[in-house]
Amino acid sequence: MSGFDVNKIRQDFPMLSNGIKMQGHPLVWLDNASTTLKPQCVLDAVSSYYTHRTSNSHRGDYDLCAEMDREVEKTREIAAKLIGAEPREIVFTSGDTDSLNLVAECFAKEVLKEGDEILLTEAEHASNVLPWYRLQKECGALIRFIPLSKGGRVTIDNVRASISNKTKIIALAEVTNVLGYLLPTKEIAALAHEVGAYFVVDGAQSVPHKRIDVKELDIDFLAFSGHKMCGPTGIGFLYGKYDLLKRMDPYRLGGGMNVKFDVCGTASFLEPPARFEAGTQNLEGILGLKAAIEYVSSVGFENIEKREKELKQYAVNALKKTGAVTIYNEDSEAGIVTFNVDGVFAQDAATYFNSKGIAVRSGQHCAKILNDFLSTVATIRASFYFYTTEEEIDALVEAVKTCKGEYLNAYFI
Amino acid sequence: MPISFELTPEMMREIIMDHYSSPRHKEDPKVEGCLSIHSSSVNCIDDINVYLKLDDNGKVTYASWNGVACAISTSSSDILCDLLIGKTKEEAEYLIKQFNSMIHEEAYDDSVLEEALAFKNTSKQAARIHCATIGWDAVRDLLKEEK
Numbered sequence: 001m002s003g004f005d006v007n008k009i010r011q012d013f014p015m016l017s018n019g020i021k022m023q024g025h026p027l028v029w030l031d032n033a034s035t036t037l038k039p040q041c042v043l044d045a046v047s048s049y050y051t052h053r054t055s056n057s058h059r060g061d062y063d064l065c066a067e068m069d070r071e072v073e074k075t076r077e078i079a080a081k082l083i084g085a086e087p088r089e090i091v092f093t094s095g096d097t098d099s100l101n102l103v104a105e106c107f108a109k110e111v112l113k114e115g116d117e118i119l120l121t122e123a124e125h126a127s128n129v130l131p132w133y134r135l136q137k138e139c140g141a142l143i144r145f146i147p148l149s150k151g152g153r154v155t156i157d158n159v160r161a162s163i164s165n166k167t168k169i170i171a172l173a174e175v176t177n178v179l180g181y182l183l184p185t186k187e188i189a190a191l192a193h194e195v196g197a198y199f200v201v202d203g204a205q206s207v208p209h210k211r212i213d214v215k216e217l218d219i220d221f222l223a224f225s226g227h228k229m230c231g232p233t234g235i236g237f238l239y240g241k242y243d244l245l246k247r248m249d250p251y252r253l254g255g256g257m258n259v260k261f262d263v264c265g266t267a268s269f270l271e272p273p274a275r276f277e278a279g280t281q282n283l284e285g286i287l288g289l290k291a292a293i294e295y296v297s298s299v300g301f302e303n304i305e306k307r308e309k310e311l312k313q314y315a316v317n318a319l320k321k322t323g324a325v326t327i328y329n330e331d332s333e334a335g336i337v338t339f340n341v342d343g344v345f346a347q348d349a350a351t352y353f354n355s356k357g358i359a360v361r362s363g364q365h366c367a368k369i370l371n372d373f374l375s376t377v378a379t380i381r382a383s384f385y386f387y388t389t390e391e392e393i394d395a396l397v398e399a400v401k402t403c404k405g406e407y408l409n410a411y412f413i
Numbered sequence: 414m415p416i417s418f419e420l421t422p423e424m425m426r427e428i429i430m431d432h433y434s435s436p437r438h439k440e441d442p443k444v445e446g447c448l449s450i451h452s453s454s455v456n457c458i459d460d461i462n463v464y465l466k467l468d469d470n471g472k473v474t475y476a477s478w479n480g481v482a483c484a485i486s487t488s489s490s491d492i493l494c495d496l497l498i499g500k501t502k503e504e505a506e507y508l509i510k511q512f513n514s515m516i517h518e519e520a521y522d523d524s525v526l527e528e529a530l531a532f533k534n535t536s537k538q539a540a541r542i543h544c545a546t547i548g549w550d551a552v553r554d555l556l557k558e559e560k
Contacts, residue, residue: 023537347457347483351538363458377481378458408429408484411534411541412422 025357033383045291049284075290084213097127099223099238104131114140116168174206180334231292235285245272254278308335335384346378355410425531438494452551490548
């Protein structure tokens with residue numbers, strides 16, 4: 001891969017270059033679907049807010065404030081460019097969950113009428129299920145689940161079979177967080193629009209890993225979390241088509257989003273995106289997000305996709321060779337391997353891996369209705385990013401080999 | 414002369430494996446009139462019910478648990494039931510207090526803990542402490558409610 005040197009890249013990440021240990025072993029970070037490590041440039045950007053740039057945005061007549069305004073708008077431009085949107089279509093939020101709640105509360109709630117249908121799948125994360133459950137109660141709308149294929153994939157045929165004139169919202173993760181299957185996004189958007197439905201995409205697991213163009217895909221809304229793409233926690237954005245954002249009432253009211261208000265109780269609000277950004281924004285987070293997007297873009301999405309594909313294949317092959325695991329998503333696109341060590345409860349295996357310094361996620365991964373589909377109560381998820389190495393996967397594979405015989409040793413030795 | 418010995422890691426492992434692979438008290442209640450409490454965890458998959466029957470003198474005559482649980486919560490809940498049967502409410506509360514102190518690396522009375530001593534080192538795996546205490550905390554709350 002041209003210009004891609006994983007060892008050089010790893011030097012950019014203090015959690016990798018500082019010799020961090022867990023349980024006396026060098027840290028093996030395989031929980032990237034949960035959150036990613038942060039490069040030094042992101043840390044520097046965050047701390048620069050406190051060391052060089054402290055000020056509020058929109059709220060002062062001095063240079064520092066004007067510079068902060070410029071940084072915020074520059075970040076909005078960079079975020080828009082990342083996904084092929086216009087800057088005015090990017091609303092800063094605390095992350096993916098906040099973004100999905102914003103769409104549900106301020107858009108869908110207005111649009112949905114009794115008897116309308118919301119289409120989800122059983123593979124969705126809690127953040128793309130629970131806000132819709134609430135609407136089901138509040139608006140009398142009905143949630144229906146698009147059946148997954150035998151392996152766990154959302155197919156265009158199954159979407160076609162589920163969609164009808166009653167469908168008003170289709171809300172799906174572009175890449176699912178447990179199995180890592182990629183949606184036929186563009187085709188679903190076209191089907192949705194044919195029946196007058198809106199397509200809400202949870203981009204938490206896709207935007208950090210692949211090139212995405214919301215205009216080409218014709219997505220109506222896209223939710224994103226910065227921390228899953230080397231950014232700080234607590235910052236993300238919602239993309240919405242501008243005419244849709246304009247139809248939405250604000251979520252939170254306060255400073256920075258109003259035009260004027262008077263003693264009679266009347267108030268008028270700014271146009272989007274400012275309408276949805278009440279109060280002082282997460283300015284350190286916005287600076288960090290800008291650095292993260294610039295950093296990841298400089299690594300290159302072609303490189304990232306190619307690298308993750310290699311790592312996924314390597315992990316699947318090596319894990320299969322142990323003969324000790326059941327893998328649930330061998331053919332999914334993302335750098336996520338979901339498995340169980342045969343005969344060992346997922347959490348017990350994860351604790352054993354922890355005792356070897358390996359961080360993986362176990363349990364239901366916030367997708368609590370998927371496990372019925374998989375016919376298991378819990379799974380282990382190892383997830384990779386461009387800085388993951390084959391050696392780290394080897395460490396996991398070695399631990400898998402001894403897991404069944406030794407897992408309780410985690411508590412004693 | 415009293416014989417004192419330390420449980421070796423092998424012994425602890427054997428105790429936990431034994432109660433995990435063949436739990437004695439993992440069942441829906443077999444007697445009428447049990448008190449019951451539900452407990453689940455956000456950190457682990459554990460989702461269990463614990464059942465207790467007290468006689469007129471406040472003595473535990475029956476204890477069981479059932480549900481979905483990992484190795485640590487299975488064995489610790491099972492050992493708990495073993496130890497509870499035959500104890501008065503006060504003795505049970507004392508036992509649970511000692512167990513919790515041990516788990517959280519505080520001073521404790523090891524004379525009452527018997528097989529539960531196998532969980533002495535659970536604090537090594539900070540993320541799993543709750544698995545060892547889930548049944549114990551549930552019974553503590555149940556007894557508190559009964560007062």
